[in-house]
Amino acid sequence: MAAVLPAPGHARLLLSGNEAVARAVWEAGCKVAAAYPGTPSTEMLEVLATYPDIYTEWSVNEKVALEVAIGAAYAGSRAFCAMKHVGMNVASDALMTLTLTGVIGGLVIAVADDVGLSSSQNEQDSRFWGRFAHLPVFEPADSQEAYAMARAAFELAEKHQVPVILRMTTRINHVKGLVTVGERSALTGGSFHKDPARWVMTPAAAGKRIPLMFERDKALRDEAEASPLNIIENGADKRLGFVASGPAWMHVREAFPDAPALKLGLSCPLPVEKIRAFAATVDKLVVVEEVEPLVETELKAAGIECLGKDILPRQGELAPSVLKPAIARLLGEPVPETSATPAQVFPRPPTMCVACPHLGVYYTLSQIKNLTISGDIGCYTLGAGHPWNALDTTISMGASMGIALGLDKGRGEADKDKRILAVIGDSTFLHMGMQGLLDIVYNGGNVTVLLLDNRAVGMTGGQGNPGSGKGIHGDERPRVDFARLVESLGVKPERVHVVDPYQLPVLFKTIREELKIPEVSVIITNQPCVLIDDYKKQKPFEVLEAKCTGCGNCVEVGCPAIHVTHREKAVKPSGKEVELQFVRIETAACTGCGLCVQPCAPDAIVPADPTQPIRLIKH
């Protein structure tokens, strides 16, 4: 992306939480910013990369991203790192010792919790990291606050030489609101000072830093007690007083405008005394916090009586529609009637794209029996769904490798003839999968690995990675040669195949043959994601109605451009009753990949007649 001229200071802009943080980080004079893409955090770095005079990068994983930011902060510059909640699990090895060294230049780590699981494999609460790693945590409640707190976080970080966590959630990252922006401050240029006792964490050196961390905890607690970000809004109805942070704060104000409420902006260390004083002014204290009962537990430990997860859900968002009935029940008031029950409509789960190169892979895998498939994180996780049902496990980035080896080594007698196959995308492989493959090779695992190289981090919007050979600005970078990479990890050259996933017979034959061989093999597919510039559209296809026999083979490919127009029951010569599915292709959407043409027995799928106007399919 080309750098655009940033909007002038004092402009009032409609920004998402992610865009607001990007603006603030740039204004704060940050010099280095790094991230691995992940919903809902991706746009922070994506937008930051459009600003001038700041180094930005897509790192190979969150741990490396944090380490890059740490180095810059050690060098005395302001640094920023962004990740989704699960990214911090990866980065935490660095984080847990970083807290002992502290920083010189301000280091802000934005962590985006996917509360409500819009696009994640779990729902975890990143506020714990503040407690675990003894770091301050800011929790913005909207875009303007995200902007202001990101700026404040750099100040606090430098004042106490401590990395700061900016905890966001999907309902902050992806909500747009008006933000009044400011001007960019001058870059702070520091320098690295040699100080092994500070920067080399040997046991002896680290042991001496721990008491300093405890001292810092006290200073930070004083900051939180006095912080203008932790404020009380008075209210006339003192039956209940609320304590809330993040998006829950806005939901509380919306739902109970007359109740007193204490807002936590700098929420870790918890300003316990401020809350104790507030609790004394209301009949009952209710803690409204999304996900875990963290504030609630700390308050109870401090002897402050409060309600929380005993009346509110532990999962998902605490929107007014959740809060109002729960509080009405608590107060013994009539629960607001909800005539608002949704109408019953089919689910519309995310699908793979028309002509996605993964379609051929999953179509093929769905045709092979006696196979256990360990999967990974990316668009290809959708292979677990219909019509393929060709993915059996998914937990975390890169896990397909180790889990496949464990499925192999841990198999019982009943599974002795089962084949084990692992599916992983290029970016996920480079993020955390390579080590797992190395482990399979080193320990003699019998696993067939399908490495789906589509040259993009597809699910998050096609960002560059070392497999795409594109940098964050779309610039040319060295591109990983996957075949040579896996060979150098020890996979035998004859066990490495690069195949075109649109060539179904070749793909099928290669997978079948490698599954039979009792050693590790890697099959690399080599066609790009259809959403990136590398993908070239072909001429679309259509179905000759007169020729379609309703066999349904093409439907099993799973392309969203293929639609069933009608079904018929029929009896085969063998006497078996089958359901025929007659199809049409949405020509306006078809990009001519040819996948559906290959299993079509009667050759009913042909290039679309270009003289015909585009017709839309109506059911």
Next chain:
Amino acid sequence: MSEQNVTNILVVGIGGQGVMTATEILAEAAIALGHDVKKTEVAGMAQRGGVVSSHLRFGAKVLSPQIMPGTADLLVGFEAAEAMRWCHMLKPGGLVLMNTARIVPPVVDLGLYDYPANPQATIEARGFRVQAFDAMAIALQLGDLRLGNTVMLGAMADHLPFPAEVLLEAILKRFAARKPQMVELNRQAFEAGRAAATAAAR
């Protein structure tokens, strides 16, 4: 308008239809009039053909970005079944502007679920008003399917607490900056959508 003088508009459809862009333009129009605005959607996997619902709230001061079920002033459905899926979000007697075009998901093609027989009738049976028209056909007549979201914006034009011209200006301003050759077509799409909604109201 809700109790707190905040207007709640819910725009729904599926990934790739321009739902989020349409809501963004609507937000820009509200900002131009000096309103506080919040806009939210959960769109993590939406670009993969999933459901998109975009909440827009504007007024003197907006707190929660989420519209409570049963409080939306206006529901704009870019797809028939999606309008039906979200109609419970409307306030009693609320208005649905609905594209009658059906976008059938793979789960229906695979025979796992049925597409609802008559989404419009189902919505009306719940006591909501419906103005239905085929926005995809209108867009195709103008020569470009992508005009569909401007058609839908045009349909909204006479149902907003501000003049239609403010919305049209926000649309044209956006295209003038990004795709000047599309300004005239978008003006036509806007007027066609506006006329279609008016005709459907009769």
